[in-house]
Amino acid sequence: xxxxxxxxxxxxxxxxxxxxxxxxxxxxxxxxxxxxxxxxxxxxxxxxxxxxxxxxxxxxxxxxxxxxxxxxxxxxxxxxxxxxxxxxxxxxxxxxxxxxxxxxxxxxxxxxxxxxxxxxxxxxxxxxxxxxxxxxxxxxxxxxxxxx
Amino acid sequence: xxxxxxxxxxxxxxxxxxxxxxxxxxxxxxxxxxxxxxxxxxxxxxxxxxxxxxxxxxxxxxxxxxxxxxxxxxxxxxxxxxx
Numbered sequence: 001x002x003x004x005x006x007x008x009x010x011x012x013x014x015x016x017x018x019x020x021x022x023x024x025x026x027x028x029x030x031x032x033x034x035x036x037x038x039x040x041x042x043x044x045x046x047x048x049x050x051x052x053x054x055x056x057x058x059x060x061x062x063x064x065x066x067x068x069x070x071x072x073x074x075x076x077x078x079x080x081x082x083x084x085x086x087x088x089x090x091x092x093x094x095x096x097x098x099x100x101x102x103x104x105x106x107x108x109x110x111x112x113x114x115x116x117x118x119x120x121x122x123x124x125x126x127x128x129x130x131x132x133x134x135x136x137x138x139x140x141x142x143x144x145x146x147x148x
Numbered sequence: 149x150x151x152x153x154x155x156x157x158x159x160x161x162x163x164x165x166x167x168x169x170x171x172x173x174x175x176x177x178x179x180x181x182x183x184x185x186x187x188x189x190x191x192x193x194x195x196x197x198x199x200x201x202x203x204x205x206x207x208x209x210x211x212x213x214x215x216x217x218x219x220x221x222x223x224x225x226x227x228x229x230x231x
Contacts, residue, residue, distance in 0.1 A: 037231045053230070056158055056223055058209040060230075086228060096231050116231060122222070124204070125158035125230030138160040140200070141229035 006068035006083040010057055014086050015094045024101040028078045031105035033112040037096035039089045047132035053086045053095060056124040060084070063123045071100065071115055075107040082115060084125060093128070151177050153216050155187070156223040161201075165191050180205070181212040183222065200227050 007023055017036065019096045024032045039051045064082040071077055079101040089095045102108040119125075120141055129137045151174045157165045170184070172208055177231060180203040188195045204223040 026176035055230070056156065056204070056225070059204055059223065061208050107178060120228070120231045121216075122209075122228065123230050124158065124225050124228055127229045128159075138163070140227040141231075142159075 005079050006065065006072065006118045007079075007083070008061055008064040008068060009083045010055055010060060010086055012085070012087045015083050015097050017097065018095070020081050020083060020097045020099050022045050023081055024079045024099045026101055027109075028103060029101035031108040032079075032099060033045065033102045033108035034095050035096075035098040035103070035112050035116050035118070037098075038094050038098050041091045041092050043129075048091065049130045049132050051089045051095065052124055052128045052130060053084070053089060055084070056085055056130075057086075060124050062128075064119070067123070069119050070118075073086055074114070075100075075104050077107075077109040077111055078102060080111070080115070082119065084119075084123075086125075117128070151216065151218045152224050153183070153218075153220045155183070156221065156225070159226055161194065161224050162225055163199065164193050177215050177217065178195065178213050179212065180210060180216065180222070184212070184224075185217060187224075197226055201225065 041048055055117045068080045068082060071080055077100055081099040083097040085095050098112055100111040127139050129139060153172055155170045155172055157168060162168055176213055184198060202225040203212060205220050
């Protein structure tokens with residue numbers, strides 16, 4: 001596997017789509033796929049006020065880097081980024097940015113899908129729903145391949 | 149031989165245990181599964197999450213039959229929900 005450029009980051013402040021895009025742009029790429037996961041207000045009739053994320057940070061970063069390497073081994077990735085926000089993420093704001101740049105678009109879509117699906121299964125990050133009625137609840141994901 | 153490990157809790161297990169980190173000492177090396185057995189004696193409500201809890205030792209997922217070594221950092225990982 002040739003050395004590819006990857007960027008993995010956890011941060012408490014808002015994620016910048018512009019920065020991610022600037023990192024991903026390269027003359028070798030003909031397609032960039034950027035997935036933006038955002039805080040959804042309504043889930044099954046329940047209103048969410050905000051999400052709160054926490055991570056086992058050193059392991060989360062290591063797992064994110066491992067996933068980036070796996071994507072580079074499987075697709076002709078020129079650039080890849082996995083950026084995750086921690087702490088409070090208000091409605092509509094981004095909690096995660098996954099970006100992949102490849103020579104052709106099909107690989108970018110496939111690698112990006114792989115990365116967000118795997119992130120939700122293996123990277124030790126957890127979110128807590130804070131509902132409008134005052135309840136809070138840790139979300140337990142990671143047990144299926146559902147596309148929530 | 150004494151064996152001391154640091155056990156890390158996150159998310160709902162941290163809320164349940166009331167601690168982020170607990171140092172445990174054993175007279176002889178134990179497996180991950182035995183560690184969970186002992187934690188469940190101290191924190192009986194943890195047993196409900198046993199079927200979905202994975203272990204990470206020094207930042208890597210491991211099988212439950214892995215033997216823990218002195219100085220290991222052991223994290224209990226319930227189903228993750230990033231993204």
